[in-house]
Amino acid sequence: MSTAAPAAGQGLTVREIAAGESLKPFVNFAWTVNGRDPQWVPPLRMALEPVLDRKKHPFHQHADVAYFAAERGGRMVGRVAAVVNHEYNRFHGERTGTIGFFECLDDADAAGALLEACTDWLRARGMDRVMGPFNFSTNDEFSSPGVLIDGFDTPPTVMMSHNPPYYGRLFEAAGWTKAKDLLAYWIPSPAVPDRLSQGMERLARRMGATIRSVRMKDLKAEVARIQEVYNAAWSRNWGFVPMTEAEFEHLAKELKPVVDPDLCLIAEKPDGEPIGFLLALPDLNRAIRHLPDGRLFPFGVFKFLWHQRRIRTVRVLTLGMKPGYQHSGLGAALYTHGLRVASGKGYEAGEASWILEDNPEMCLAMDKLGASPYKRYRVFGRPL
Structure with a gap:
């Protein structure tokens, strides 16, 4: 059953949403907060609702999740999820909880009460630290980790987040401090100088590596190859948690x-062993933003398809190399190959995200490609 507790501020209560209770008000509240922001891109309901469903999304197989709503006078003024990701804690040997899907009006009392409800819930489950927001983890396919703190004048690219400028202040007022900043780089043109492109191709050949497109007809095997690289490439990265086979299959399906x-x-090597991969997507937000209610059906799909054909920007989501190849230059060869392909397909600009602020190798590579950081996301944390 749901539980409610009085919170600071006149008429303010925070309650845990009961298992089995509809999450539609929880989902709809994002429109209350962001609906008038011209840069906000609404989530696709058909993508978000299954993520929150404990019976549908594979994340819930290794995590405990509680959803909370802050209400004032019977009206929702904030929402959040508290999460214990057992896979993360097993991998890192920690007792860290997280929060996610945070949305709140500019109301410090409501935000503080929501975050306090999360910390109480996490503390009761043995956690000694909390970080967030994550939706639900650094592997999330729904939106990027952290709170946007710089770069509010442009819309987010596909699978990146956007929020009101006051969110950072709400976390700070509640006693949370910076844990890590993540950067999004704008690539003004994917065109790569011929000399650089040819040099990268020669480097790959000298290393005996072949760069190829994914084979959609052999998707199951390709997903396994990518998962092998992914879980090896990021194993030492901040915030990393290995993706389970079920999560990877779900992401591939999406x-x-x-x-x-x-x-x-x-x-891949001559024997077919995968050693790196790059994933870029057309910036589907250029089409999704024309669906103000976040619904594809019954009529939104026609708007989406119309605008999808006109997308000329791309987001580079992921570049990963197995540990033995991470400083070999092959990653740069893979990146320039991807940019050259994007340019040849008519893409005119793009974003590379997200990149840890303290990853000097990637930040330097972005600088050399003429890209510049134009959005900054902050993950907050605090001890429990």
């Missing part, structure tokens, strides 16, 4: 209808 196989690249 992306299959929209992925451009030419923009999903695998680097």
Whole structure:
């Protein structure tokens, strides 16, 4: 059953949403907060609702999740999820809880009460630290980790988040501090100088590596190859948690209808062993933003398809190399190959995100490609 507790501020209560209770008000509240922001891109309901469903999304197989709503006078003024990701804690040997799907009016009392409800819930489950927001983890396919703190004048690209400028202040007022900043780089043109492109191709050949597009007809095996690289490449990265086979299969299923196989690249050795991969997507937010209610059906799909054909921007989501190849230059070869393909397909600009602020190798590579950081996302944390 749901539980309610009085909170600071006149008429303010925070309650845990009961298992089995409809989450539609929880979902709809995003429109209350962001609906008038011209840069906000609404989530697709058909994508978000299954993520929250404990019976449908594989994340819930290894995590405990509680949803909370802050209400004032019977009206929702904030929402949040508290999460214990057992896979994360097993991998890192920690007792860290997280929060996610945070939305709140500019109301410090409501935000503080929501975050306090999360910390109480996490503390009761043995956690000694909390970080967030994550939706639900750094592997999330729904939106990026953190709170946007710089770059409010442009819309987010596909699978990146956007929020009101006051969110950072709400976390700070509740006693949370910076844990990590993530950067989004704008690539003004994917065109790569011929000399650089040819040099990268020669480097790949010298290393005996082949770069190819993903084979959609052999998708199950390709997903396994990418998962092998992914879980090896990021094993030492901040915030990383290995994706389970079920999560990877779910993500592949979600992306299959929209992925451009030419923009999903695998680097492999002569014996076929995968050693790196790059995933880029057309910036579908350029089409989704024309669906103000977040619904594809029954009529939104026609708007989506109309605008999808006109997308000229791309987001580079992921570039990963197995540990033995991470400083070999092959990652740069994979990246320039991807940009050259994107340019050849008519894409005019793009975003590379997200990149840890303290990843000097990637930040330097972005600088050399003429890209510049134009959005900053902050993950907050605090001890319990």
